[in-house]
Amino acid sequence: MTATGWIDIHAHFSTPSTDEQRHAAWEAMHKLCFMAPHPHVWTPETALASMDRAGVAMQLLSNVPHTHAALRDANTYGATLVADHPSRFGLLAALPSDDPDAALAELDRAGGELSADGWAVSTTYAGVNLSSPSLEPVWAELDRRHATVFVHPDTTALPRLGLPTPLVEVAFDTARTVVAMMYSGVFRRHPDIRFVLAHCGGALPGLSGRIGLLGTEAWVPGAAGITSDEIRAQLGRLYLDTAASGTDANIAAALAMVPADHIVYGTDSGVPCSTEDTIAANIAALRDSTVLDGAQVDHIGSRAFDLLPSAAHRHCGGDPNTTSPAR
Numbered sequence: 036m037t038a039t040g041w042i043d044i045h046a047h048f049s050t051p052s053t054d055e056q057r058h059a060a061w062e063a064m065h066k067l068c069f070m071a072p073h074p075h076v077w078t079p080e081t082a083l084a085s086m087d088r089a090g091v092a093m094q095l096l097s098n099v100p101h102t103h104a105a106l107r108d109a110n111t112y113g114a115t116l117v118a119d120h121p122s123r124f125g126l127l128a129a130l131p132s133d134d135p136d137a138a139l140a141e142l143d144r145a146g147g148e149l150s151a152d153g154w155a156v157s158t159t160y161a162g163v164n165l166s167s168p169s170l171e172p173v174w175a176e177l178d179r180r181h182a183t184v185f186v187h188p189d190t191t192a193l194p195r196l197g198l199p200t201p202l203v204e205v206a207f208d209t210a211r212t213v214v215a216m217m218y219s220g221v222f223r224r225h226p227d228i229r230f231v232l233a234h235c236g237g238a239l240p241g242l243s244g245r246i247g248l249l250g251t252e253a254w255v256p257g258a259a260g261i262t263s264d265e266i267r268a269q270l271g272r273l274y275l276d277t278a279a280s281g282t283d284a285n286i287a288a289a290l291a292m293v294p295a296d297h298i299v300y301g302t303d304s305g306v307p308c309s310t311e312d313t314i315a316a317n318i319a320a321l322r323d324s325t326v327l328d329g330a331q332v333d334h335i336g337s338r339a340f341d342l343l344p345s346a347a348h349r350h351c352g353g354d355p356n357t358t359s360p361a362r
Contacts, residue, residue, distance in 0.1 A: 037088075037090030037315075037318065038089050038090040038091045038300070038318055038336060039090045039336070040090060040091075040092045040336070041090065041091055041092060041300045041335075041337065042091075042092060042094075042095070042300060042336065042339040042340055042346070042350075043086075043091050043093065043094040043301055043302045043339070044095045044127075044185065044231060044276050044299050044300065044301045044339040045095070045185070045187075045233055045276045045278040045301025045302060045303050045304075046082070046094035046095060046096050046301075046302060046303075046304045047077070047097060047098055047303070047304065047305030047306045048077055048079075048096040048097075048098050048109075048112075048113060048305055049075075049076075049077040049098065049305070050098070050105075050109055050112045054074075057075065057076060058074050060074065061073070061075065064307070067193070067194050067199065067200065068194040068198060068200075069194075069199040069200070069307070069308075070199075071307040075306070075307045077305050079116055079119070079120065079124070082094065082304070082305060083120065083123060085304065085311055085314075086123065088311065089302075089311070089314055089315065089318065091302070092123070092350065093122065093124065093339075093350050094124055094302075094304070095124075095127050095152060095153070095185075095339060095343060095346060096113050096117075096124055096125065096126055096127065096305075097126075097127040097129065097185055097187070098113065098129060098155075099129040099155055099156065099157045099160070099187060100129070103134070103137055106129045106131050106141070107141065110126070110128045110141065110144075110145050110151070111149065113126045113128065113149075114126055114128075114145075114149040114150065114151070117150075117152075117349075121349045122349055122350045122352075123350075125152040125153075125343060125345075125349070126145075126149065126150075126151045126152055127151070127152065127153045127154055127155040127183075127185045128141070128142075128145035128146070128149060128151035128153075128154055128155065129141075129154075129155045129156070130142060130154055130156050130173065131160060132156050132170060132173065133160045133161035133162065135169055135170055135171075135172050135173050138170070138173045139172060139173060139176060142154070142173070142176060142177070146180070150345070152183075152343045152345045152346045153182060153184065153342070154177065154182055154184045155184075155185045155187060156184060156185070156187070157186075157187055158186060158187070158189045158208050158209060158212035159189040159208075159212070164215065165186070165212050165215075165216055165221075166212060166215035166216045166218075166219045167219075168219065171224075174221055174224070174225045174228065175224075175225065177225070177228050178225035178226075178227045178228050179227075181227045181228075181229075182228055183228075183229045183342045183343055184228055184229065184230050184231070185231045185233070185276075186209070186212070186213070186230055186231065186233065187233045188204075188205035188206075188212075188233060189205075190205060192204055192205075202308075205233075205234065205237060206234060206237030209236060209238070210239040210242055213236070213239055214239070214242075214246060214250075217261070217266065217269055217270070218255075218256070218260075218261070219257075220260070222272065222273075223261075223269065226272070229342055231273075231274040231275070231276055231299055231342065232273055232276065233276055233278055233301065233303070234279055234303070235275045235276065235277060235278070235285045235286070235289050235298075236275045236289065236292070239270070239292070240285075240288035240291060240292045240293075241288045243267075243270050243291065243292040244291065246266060246270075247266045247267055247270075250263070250266050251263050270292050271294070271297075272293075272297075273297065274293070274297045274298070274299050274338075274342065275289050275292075275293060275297065275298055276299045276300065277298065277299070277301050277335065278301035278302055278303035278309075278317075279303050279308075279317060280317075281318070281320040281321040282317075282320045283320070283324055283325055283326050286298070286321075286324060286326050286327060287326045290326060295327065295331050295334075295335075296334065298335050298338070299338040299339055299342065300321075300338065300339065302314045302317070321335065
């Protein structure tokens with residue numbers, strides 16, 4: 036089974052590197068219980084070939100490096116990839132969310148000269164979580180722009196119990212951060228930001244009922260400022276991608292939290308934890324779903340164009356009725 040023209044909102048890219056740098060990264064992965072069989076290599080040519088084999092029409096690329104300089108360089112390189120392949124690639128420009136002033140400066144640069152389609156953030160960046168009050172100016176500007184913001188879990192967390200962080204920990208990291216953002220009022224104050232959560236929201240959909248049931252109890256800090264109805268409404272406005280999460284177990288939990296039109300196709304391609312085989316198996320799981328019908332699955336495949344009209348504009352040859360959400 037193939038994606039037959041789907042749009043992938045969750046695709047990673049790497050900046051050019053040497054064999055020595057890739058080997059060092061590979062050795063570091065092994066020390067963190069991630070037993071990749073060989074060093075990871077990403078090139079636009081191999082990405083496009085993989086997309087063609089899977090039937091993916093376009094990928095929205097993201098990369099959130101750990102330093103400001105590397106982050107700016109990655110955004111600049113990502114923009115060149117889009118310029119070289121405007122109908123196949125889009126850019127979700129990374130924001131350094133540990134420093135509001137730096138984030139706002141990069142938002143202006145990437146939204147201007149780089150023509151980013153949307154934005155990518157890590158749940159925690161340089162020790163600062165997305166629920167931090169310091170980020171209020173950044174959320175306010177993104178809300179003003181009606182931005183689409185892709186939220187990826189922090190993959191730098193140390194492994195636990197001998198298991199690699201991408202296997203389990205990332206799912207709970209997403210859930211913890213989103214719940215903290217809810218209690219800090221981010222979603223209430225900024226309803227015009229469209230947040231897209233990686234990996235079908237991780238553990239959040241499965242926990243959403245528990246949060247709704249217990250989240251307003253007096254023993255929960257901040258509970259006095261939110262009702263159960265608000266919890267359900269705020270979580271229900273989020274978007275969830277299908278990266279490594281297209282099985283009925285994932286989708287059924289997702290549909291208990293968000294409507295079907297808030298599920299977006301994603302692959303998590305471009306990193307060692309995803310292969311063409313796992314991506315194909317995830318597509319097959321969506322195609323064989325018993326909780327979604329065929330029309331819903333196809334709509335999931337094209338949903339990213341609703342969130343990122345500038346990418347749709349390029350892919351479709353320039354529809355004058357579309358505008359960029361990044362400006």
